[in-house]
Amino acid sequence: MQRVIPIVSPCFVPVEHMPLTFDGPAVFGRSAPLAVEIGCGTGHFILERARQQPETDFLAIDIYNKGCLKTCRKLEAAGVGNVRVLRIEARELLERAIPNTTLQAIYINCPDPWPKQRHRERRLVNQEFLELALHRLVPGGELFFSSDQCDYVEQVTALLAGIPALRNQLSAPFVYALPGYPLSKYMRRFLDQGLPMHFVHVRRDPVIPLPPRSTPESARGFRSRRPGSNHE
Numbered sequence: 001m002q003r004v005i006p007i008v009s010p011c012f013v014p015v016e017h018m019p020l021t022f023d024g025p026a027v028f029g030r031s032a033p034l035a036v037e038i039g040c041g042t043g044h045f046i047l048e049r050a051r052q053q054p055e056t057d058f059l060a061i062d063i064y065n066k067g068c069l070k071t072c073r074k075l076e077a078a079g080v081g082n083v084r085v086l087r088i089e090a091r092e093l094l095e096r097a098i099p100n101t102t103l104q105a106i107y108i109n110c111p112d113p114w115p116k117q118r119h120r121e122r123r124l125v126n127q128e129f130l131e132l133a134l135h136r137l138v139p140g141g142e143l144f145f146s147s148d149q150c151d152y153v154e155q156v157t158a159l160l161a162g163i164p165a166l167r168n169q170l171s172a173p174f175v176y177a178l179p180g181y182p183l184s185k186y187m188r189r190f191l192d193q194g195l196p197m198h199f200v201h202v203r204r205d206p207v208i209p210l211p212p213r214s215t216p217e218s219a220r221g222f223r224s225r226r227p228g229s230n231h232e
């Protein structure tokens with residue numbers, strides 16, 4: 001297992017110091033729309049997005065310690081003040097710390113693909129996760145999803161299409177380029193190899209309510225990383 005390097009950075013919020021409910025004004029020193037990037041990796045995307053939208057505050061989360069560290073370093077070097085990095089599992093953050101109707105946007109870029117059929121149940125974005133994430137969006141809030149894996153994108157777009165409270169923001173269920181959308185490290189890597197990227201962008205309808213979540217509260221949980229996983 002790799003060594004966990006302690007992260008000391010003004011951009012980093014240690015989860016053990018985080019209040020039970022994430023307190024944006026306390027952390028950022030202002031009241032602003034809040035957005036989350038799930039699986040920020042090494043921070044290429046969030047650095048650019050935060051620069052594009054200085055009026056928004058961003059949480060960049062990952063379970064990968066070194067990724068969080070690199071993201072903090074990038075943000076610090078660039079003097080970007082509207083991002084905080086948390087080393088936390090996505091479902092844990094959303095279930096535990098983010099109330100319903102809080103987030104202006106959720107970004108999920110190149111989530112772990114789990115391409116083998118027998119591993120697909122490990123994919124982060126499934127019906128249960130989408131229900132959780134969408135309830136955390138404010139009415140009018142946006143969900144962005146991108147992947148190189150066409151079947152993952154088709155799985156996600158099929159789930160989204162079944163939710164009347166969502167408005168597709170694209171001319172098709174997914175597109176191969178999203179002008180103005182920053183490229184993450186993985187996106188760049190795939191595009192450099194000549195592989196297609198697929199982008200999804202939906203908005204929560206400001207009026208139509210979301211259906212209730214299908215999993216009862218008592219059955220909800222999240223899978224943290226398995227012990228022994230080499231993902232520090």
Ligand SMILES: C[S@@+](CC[C@H](N)C(=O)[O-])C[C@H]1O[C@@H](n2cnc3c(N)ncnc32)[C@H](O)[C@@H]1O
Nearest residue numbers: 039041062063064089090109110112184185186
């Ligand atoms: C394939 S990488 C993509 C990184 C980055 N988004 C990019 O496009 O360059 C997937 C990232 O998601 C993180 N990740 C996977 N499952 C996660 C979870 N349940 N919660 C938070 N982060 C997760 C991984 O640690 C990894 O850094």
